[in-house]
Amino acid sequence: MAVEMSQSVTIGHPTVLHTSHQGPAAVLNTLLHLSDPENDPLFSEHDCVTTIHNTTSPRxxxxxxxxxxxxxxxxxxxxxxxxxxxxxxxxxxxxxxxxxxxxxxxxxxxxxxxxxxxxxxxxxxxxxxxxxxxxxxxxxxxxxxxxxxxxxxxxxxxxxxxxxxxxxxxxxxxxxxxxxxxxxxxxxxxxxxxxxxxxxxxxxxxxxxxxxxxxFTPMSTFLLTPPQCPQDQILQHLQTFATQEDLAFWSKQGLTLDQAGLYSFQSKVGIPEASLPLLISQAHGIGHKSIKNTLTWLQQYFIANNLRRHCEDFVKTCITCIRANSGGTMTKHQHLPPPVAPFSHWQVDFTHIPKTGTVQEYLLVFTDHFSRWVEAFRYKRGVECTHNPPLVPGVEAFPTKREDARTVAKILASEIVPRYGCPQQINSDNGPAFVSKVLQELIKWLQVTWKFHVPYHPQSSGIVERMNRTIKDKLRKATHATWKHWKSFLPAILAEIHMTPNTTTKLSPFEIVMGRPFPTPWVKGPLVIMPGGLNLIQEEYVRNLITCLNGIYGDVSLSFPLPPQEPTHPFRPGDLVVVRHISRSRKGGFPFGPPTTVIAITRTAVLTSDSDNWIHGSRVKLAPTLSSLTTTDDNTKGSPNQAPLKDDKKILPDESSTEDYGQSNNKDSSLLFVYDSPFALYPHVGVV
CATH class of the missing domain: 3.30.420.10 (Ribonuclease H-like superfamily/Ribonuclease H)
Incomplete structure (x- = not known):
């Protein structure tokens, strides 16, 4: 390469190349396990092409x-x-x-x-x-x-x-x-x-x-299958197992013996109730049809006692349908315990602002649970912001490099606590910036209770999540969706939020905190000249302010609904359930995981045997079995889907495969031959 690059200088004249690489590279040869021609007596001159040919050729x-x-x-x-x-x-x-x-x-x-x-x-x-x-x-x-x-x-x-x-x-x-x-x-x-x-x-x-x-005449290959009984003979054999209840139901439906010796009515054949699981399994099919479609198909060809109930029970206990169907448990969304004064309970969260350049910007939002007062701090990821003085209380651009726990701790210690005092409780999600040991050490020193919400359930932080959306919606409208110079609009938008009455409290955050409306050029307090000195005027003002705030706090407290004591979900310890996946391991996988057992519950969440984290009830649904449904019909005490317990503490693992769970294993030996032909019982179905 050096010779080729020097052609523009030498212009084809004889060239002598001086380089330090003509001798053996001892270090490189050692690293690559190459022989040294001077020190290795076994080294001999060779042709690489010939050596490769002799190594890779059969002869x-x-x-x-x-x-x-x-x-x-x-x-x-x-x-x-x-x-x-x-x-x-x-x-x-x-x-x-x-x-x-x-x-x-x-x-x-x-x-x-x-x-x-x-x-x-x-x-x-x-x-x-x-x-x-x-x-x-x-x-x-x-x-x-x-x-x-x-x-x-x-x-x-x-x-x-x-x-x-x-x-x-x-x-x-x-x-x-x-x-x-x-x-x-x-x-x-x-x-x-x-x-x-x-x-x-x-x-x-x-x-x-x-x-x-x-x-060449190719050899023919035949598929040998076991002999099958005629369809009428199979149906006649099934009808021999009919009970008195089946015969009474057939008579009520108008079934009579036809020429083939079958109980039928208008080409519909009577089937004993004990044989329904077999028929429903075939009608449910490999595509796992719904209850309605399975029942409609069966009603076209068969008449049986309690056909609808058996269809519903079978489909409800089909583990494939339970894991594949997206529908979950409809849990009740209820409220958190209300605080009794402003700035005692905060909710905190990070929200990201759409990029307008190469730097990601975001807000750290604090929202007071009682008054809905909001504080938002602006950051840039990777580039420090310039420190600007606050335009309104609670609005400030704070310089930082990373979105981490150190930043949250610094804002909490230098902004929130000095302005509003130490809160009693702070709520957040399980983000890495909030669960860090640095922040938790500060919280422990301040004697503040920090509560984390159930993972993957943002509704638990509904107040701050809704405030994030409100701030971003107003910024989008103020910037006409360009997000340019959004930082200039942020103080005015927060002031607008502070002066706007809340739909729950019916008062603005400023009124709840200050005891008076937000002063504006068109809304001002009355100019009242009171007799007496300044001290008397201040004392009277404070007395009236306390009376006003006490009335406001009482009205706000009454506006918050009290959380009920009963659970928001129907699950009990011992229930068999399936849990919705947060992210599927592979594309096209089941939305829900395999059945697992509930070992503990709270008012809103459950703890399962195969997970160390609490799971919100909205991500869980029951995985009932036929035996549990039968137990429910017999009015047996206990949970309708309860797994066996040992010493009331340890839940025994289910010995059956999770894929086969819920399928009956008690098959009559006299009916086993029917399983060899999936379509043997369908008089009018052709095999494709």
């Missing part, structure tokens, strides 16, 4: 050019598929002008296999003789010259560890190559329609192979 004298005075042999394989279940395969070994050395049909279903067999037979036919073998198969040529020996050294496996196709044929070919005294395997083009010897020989081999494959 050292194998070449890809014709050997003089050696006979030319042409091989080819043919594979055709006239129908879906018939293969016509053969190979041919020929010589010019019209000599067919060997041509046989073979029982394989691959053209590559036929080419390998043809090349192998040519090597066997010319054992102990020199030969030139021409093939138009690049695959067979590559096996011999390029990668056959490498595959053999690897144990006939790919780089991914998968087995190589046609392993035994490749082994036979590599052994057959050793038989001729001298051998050359040459690749030629196929179907050239030329008149030279190589083209004519290849065309002859192709023609003979195709003719041999056409003359």
């Amino acid at each position: 050292p004298d194998l070449i890809d050019t014709p050997i003089p005075e050696a006979p030319n042999v042409f091989v080819d394989g043919s594979c055709s598929r006239p129908s879906d279940n018939v293969y016509r395969v053969a190979y041919a070994v020929v010589q010019l002008p019209n000599i067919v050395l060997e041509a046989e049909p073979i029982s394989v279903n691959s053209a590559q296999a036929a080419e390998l067999i043809a090349l192998t037979r040519a090597g066997v036919l010319f054992s102990g003789q020199p030969v030139n073998i021409f093939t138009d198969s690049r695959y067979a040529f590559g096996v011999v010259h390029d990668f056959g020996k490498i595959w053999q050294q690897r144990g006939y496996q790919t780089t991914e560890g998968k087995p190589i196709a046609h392993t035994h044929l490749i082994e036979e070919l590599l052994r057959a190559i050793q038989l001729p005294s001298d051998i050359a395997i040459i690749h030629c083009r196929a179907h050239t329609h030329k008149t030279d010897d190589i083209s004519l020989g290849n065309a002859l081999a192709d023609q003979v192979a195709k003719q041999t494959a056409t003359l």
Whole structure:
């Protein structure tokens, strides 16, 4: 490369290259485990191309050019598929002008296999003789010259560890190559329609192979299945298990014996109630139809007692339907315990602002639960902001580099606590900025209770989440959706939020905190001249303010609904449930996981046996079984879906497979033959 780059300077004149790389690189050779020609007595001069050829070739004298005075042999394989279940395969070994050395049909279903067999037979036919073998198969040529020996050294496996196709044929070919005294395997083009010897020989081999494959009569393969009973005989056998309740129901529905000896009415056959699980399983199908579609299909052909109830129970206990259907448990969304004064309970969250450049900007939002007072602090990710003085109380641009717990702790210690005092409680999600040890140490020192919401349930932070949306909606409108200079609009938007009455409290946050409306040019307090000195005026003002605030606090407290004591979900310890996945491990997977057992509950969440985290009830739904539904019908005490408990503490694991859970294993041995034919009971269904 250095010589080429210097051509513009030397202009083709003789050049002497002085470099420090002419000697052996001792360090590099040691790292690469290379021999040193001066210190290694075993080192010898060699040709890399020859060494590679000897290493990768089945035999050292194998070449890809014709050997003089050696006979030319042409091989080819043919594979055709006239129908879906018939293969016509053969190979041919020929010589010019019209000599067919060997041509046989073979029982394989691959053209590559036929080419390998043809090349192998040519090597066997010319054992102990020199030969030139021409093939138009690049695959067979590559096996011999390029990668056959490498595959053999690897144990006939790919780089991914998968087995190589046609392993035994490749082994036979590599052994057959050793038989001729001298051998050359040459690749030629196929179907050239030329008149030279190589083209004519290849065309002859192709023609003979195709003719041999056409003359071959393929072997027919039959699928042997166990004998099946006639449909009427199966139905008659099922009706022999009818109980007195079944016969009474059939009589009520107008079923009578027909000419075939079956109880039927208008082409609908009576089925005993005990046989319904079998029929419903077939009608439910591999597509797992709904209750309505399954019931409609069965009602077209059969009449049975309690058919609707059995359909509902079967589909409700189908574990595939439970995991695949997106519908979950409709839990009650209730309220948090209300505070009794402003700035005692805060909710905090981060919200991201749409990018207007290359830097991500976001807000740290604090919202007071009682008054709905909001504080928003602006940040830039990766670039420090300039510190601007606040335009209104609670609005400030604070410099930071990262969205982390240190930032939250700094804002809490330098902004929130100095302005509003130490709160009693702060609520947030489980974000890394809030669960960090740094922040929790500060909270412990301030003696503040920090409560985390249930994971993956943003409704638990509904107040601050709704405030995030309100701020971003107002910023979007103020900037006409461009988000340019949004920082200039933020103070005015927060002031607008502070002066706007809340739909719950019916008062604005400013009124709740200050005891008077937000002063504006058009809304001002009355100018009252009171007698007395300044101290008397201040004392009277404070007395009136306390009275006003007490009345406001009482009205606000009464506006908050009290949370009920009963749970918001129907689950109990011991219930078998499925939990909705937050993110599916693979595309197209089940929305819900396999059945698991509830081991503990709170008013809003559950704890399962296979998870260490509490799960909100809206992500969970029951996975009932037929036995649990039967227990419910019999008015048995306890949860209708309760798993067995041991010592009232430990839940016994279910011994059945989760995929088969809920399917009955008590099958009558006299009816087992019916399962061999899924459509045997359907008189009018054709098998596709």
